[in-house]
Amino acid sequence: MVNELTSITDDPRISISSDEYERIAVAEQYYRDDLGKVKYKNSYGNQQTRDLMSINVTKMAARRLSSIIFNEQCTVTVADDQTNELVNEVFKNNDFFNQYEEKLEESIALGGGAIRPYVDNGEIKLAWINANQFYPLHSNKNEIDEAAIASQTTVTENGSNAYYTLLEFHQWNDDGSYHITNELYRSDSANSVGVQVPLDSLDEYQGLQPEVTLTGLKSPLFAYFKTPGANNKRLDSPLGLGLVDNSKKIIDAINQTHDSFYWEVKMGQRRVVVPAEMLRPGASYGNNEVDQLRPPVFDDDENVFVQMYGDDEMKITDLTTPIRNDQYQQTMDFFLSEFENAIGLSQGTFTSTPSGIQTATEVVSNNSMTYQTRSSYLTQVDKQIKALVVAILELMECGQLFTDGKARWTGDPESVDINIDFADGVFTDKNTQFTQDSQAVSIGVLSKKRFLMRNYSLSEDQAEQWLTELDEEQPEFSNPFEDKQGPDGDTSAGAD
Template structure:
């Protein structure tokens, strides 16, 4: 950093303390953001559980000394979020726009360029764990890119609302200046001012990771040097971001538009699971085999306690042997004792299973999702077929996912109409966003008993209760165009294979009038 920049930062700090320059400790300190800071405290706790970020365990050993050790946890938050994300969304999903070919080509190009179908599942996992998230399309190098946002970065400007139409998005960057870390936070405000959509960018600098800091010019770091402070877009009807929240009401703060993470109503159960697992690991470590023997049994003949080639009575134990532990005292009184402690496997297993069942109920997954049944760990298909709870939970999540993807498509089309954002000044798509028909196929085949469906559909087909085209589409994952091609091929093959009526006559006899030609004049068969 230059001397001039250092002086400017010093003056900004002084100005901030006098109220001359805007300064924020928390993002929620900004007057435009109506969110309660406790919501983001809750989200940060959920983030620690998802990251498996726990402090070491402190304990007192047998000598009364305070010691620390690693907390041996099971990251069930990550496990559950991953499982839910995988059964809710997969790369087999397909998003299309009605009959608008140009809009479809644009959407396919954006999704392909941003690896949407792969990235969405990854971020859905994080959103489920933390409760909320968002996607913001933006233009870079004449291409529409997607920025993925987690709950701790997204700040709705209003509370007590179902639809989030205005928000602030926080992006933190760490830069090394004068051999120390400096933290820059970009706040991007999306607001409606009448019919205009206004995006305001503000950059803040802080020497502490726990504070947003004082406002500085966007040119303070190279990353935002070309970013405009304000951009006003006209003609838009939808916000330029898509918001996701987990299904269900936020019972921690009733007015909040943010969703709840997995541990928000299951924290005590997750703590019990982690504690049980940690104690079992410690029990295994403490329960290793120990044999107490007199110290003289382990005494080396040399004072240096090192084995030498000329030792008369070298040690007879394996050098890696840890079973035998020496004890001071009279050799005859001490004798030989087995001090091993039995490991309580059954007790810990049943305790862990009890808490895992509780956790499954609390997050809406079928019993046996994380525990073992008589036939072993169940697959996703077995879970859904054995208990409908997982399927019901998935359906609730799909409603929110569908809403988010619909908002994203709207935002992409809105952005594509803003020709001023592209170097040639031309819009990439024109039309009425509100009249666009968005179709989302979540590829539910993995959650259906395919054999049972095929059997039932064959019966319906035989009874003329199901069109052949629909049979193909349901059981062979065909789209309508491919099913039409199959139908044409089948019809052409039928025409080619139809028997020739004249051939039948020649083979079996008979004339056009139906009389038989294989009967002689006398009326007898020839």
Template sequence: MTIRDKLHDFFTKGKISMGFGKTLANITDDQRVNLPVSEIARIREDLDYYSDLFADVKFRNTNNQLRTRKLSTLSITHQAARKLASVIFNEQVTVSVADETIDTFVNSVLTDNLFNLKYEEYLETAIATGGFAIRPYVEKNNKIKLAWIRADQFVPLQSNTNDIQSAVIVNRTTRSENNKTVWYSLLEFHEFDGLSQETITNELYRSETQSEVGQQVNLSAIDAFSDLPEQVVISDVVRPSFAYFKTPGKNNKSIESPLGIGIVENNKHVIEAINNAQDQFHREVKLGKRRIAIDGTLMKPQTAHVGDELNQGYPIFDPDDDVFMQTGESKDGKPLLQDLTNDIRVDQYSEALQVFIREFENNIGLSQGTLSTDATKSDKTATEVVSDNSETYRTRSSYTTQVEKQIKELIISIVQLATKSELFDGKKAPLSVDLVNNPLEINLHFDDGVFVDKDKQLEEDLKVAMAGFMPKKQFLMRNYGLSEDDADKWLAELQSEAPETDNIPDEQDGMLGGNDGEGSGGDDE
């Protein structure tokens, strides 16, 4: 019996009739989904901007013939999303849980799933499209794995709250049937009652048109889904099994939608202006090569010289030479030799690009010079760089609030999944936790990177700590990225070593735990 069978037998409270034959043109046609169709279309278009998928440019050439060519772009959406993702979340982020057993288990799951690496990648697409979700599940080898769900695969079932507790996850796949491509969509409905129960319903749809969800078929139509239960009910949980990240700020395109809105939606006109300026500049460079018009008579063969039997008097040009352009005879009868080359408008195009990029930076909350050119930035000190990045830091703070919320919710989902013994071989759950009566204490530490002058911070914090206005534990956590537990261990070890350091000055001895920061050397009253 597979793990999925165990899940089915344990949690299912009677199968329901799925009503095979139901057809959906769009996922929003399902009565459980309460979301405007425009939201689905918006996310798909945002993905096109992120992927740099734009329509070909149509133009008429010198002969008035209609031609097409690829648009030359700067991939500005990808650049901006990549920059924001790297400053919001990176490999230096640490996660800790107060309970040591749970902390070890959770970090082993995150490490096994390459969490820090994958999270930064999916955060990048989320910044462009408005959000993404993560769902833990138990693999057949008893390991907990993480499913990463893009914005175009995640559809909330309600649209009157910013806290999404029910959603449908879409998994699309293609098959070739009778030399025809067919699309299958697995719809995984997660409905949480808001208290302690989550109902998961699996439905499979088949379509011969990519733009449609299609007609519902049996799960056994695809081997990979044949052992999935039609419906399961999971009890004794404190939250849904998925954790959703929403970009900060209100969705101004659909006020009632709980989905986030990415950096694309309110900046399409600026992105298009950047791409048009880049495309025209690239075109001018391509067409601005050196060209010299010459009279056609100059290309006619002249009298052959002795020993010139091969060329017969023709002028010799390099076979790769395309500088000279042959024209008709000039009107005055004189041979024509005219340079047609024009100067490329580098300064004008560069300035136009920088204006549009700076406008884009301002709109998405990046400091000036993050994407635009700032030749003086490389000559600035660390403190000046920190000051220049203040706008980016404020934007980052808004994002990290949402990131922290999602990761904490994910950890709770992982822990509650790890308490379900029926999901694991031998019916032995890795953890035994009462999340209702004993909520988890979860801490995240984000590396501030370029936003903080580390040397300056350490110097200032050391002065404050030695003066007795900063707890020693906070000093270690703030400057060395330690969790609260690790900071306690450091302090305990330092206190155990303190008796062996008789020659340490009183102020430093206080920092190491020798006198707990109390006053030094004074006589008792």
């Protein structure tokens, strides 16, 4: 039998509804600011089209959220020094800390995203997966541990485009083993997945095994990020919602307001009505144009004059209309304020407020909406990065994936202590944190080791080494009141 798919969700192993990916496609259009053309009729009643003069508030909001949630100063420390070095070497080789903020922006805009570690030529690489490439195999779970990942490639064959889709299924067998299935599909249309073809039909998939079974794994080899909050569009879906899904009407109102204001400015340029005789063109004689006895009195390049015919008493009249910038500004601020509330940002993020711009300290002390929203997102980010570390360690244990057949790490990935310092200086005063933690150590509610790990971004082994060095450097305590024995055996108790 020939395996053929129209859409990826037609595969019986994928139980999630195709409506979810139609919703993601709409969110992607808004994120790209690809909102189509505006149709209108001109003064003569002819149908015309033009670009929508929109504001890409989806991109603005996703960028703002990602920048306050994560930055490249973040550090990840893992268990002992050897494990920590292995994991951070993978992050360094993949430029993880610089890439994550950018990919987080896309995930926030579309509702989710995933990271999949894989072995390539003996090195662990990271593949970034958008929301429209990730297909959970079960939609009734809070935790996604089985999924299909789609990768699309367009090539030119015989003068026309051919579209290839690689489907990578991650599933658990009944015996607890981890099964990966690779399937390649080809289509002549971008709107269809097409017919299954051999994996070696594309050079980049030469040597890729159709099926791989791994034993000893406890966690999936991917880490999914889901935007916080319930999916109110489809309650049984494990996928998150993007910024557009519950604010599409508000975004449309913002774009319509901005578009109308742009055309009011364009149509509000200076216009003057003059008698037609004042704009009468000159007569042509041969190749030279000779002015009439009454030449035009205005510059030919001006576009602000309108001819008036049939009125002998017509005088020069200014028809310029004032631009309603105050009304448009108030309308725009109103819709932007609604947008801020809809996506969980504080008032004044995109609009001006009577109190002006707040400092980071004021944001924290006022318990602002932005701070609360950031905390919700940060929980999901922390969860994804820790799941990624576990997946990397799981992969390092699979010696059969490396050319020499040797595992790069052994142990229990799920029991490894993972500490993430987000370096959130915008919201956390480091001096205040240091002072508070020092007081906690002094009263005995925080260990010295945790104090060093938290405030100096040390691993557990590094913190223990610091403490050992401190103990060695401390001078031995000498009690001045201790009885001392003289050379003749007598003791002296010091001063009476």
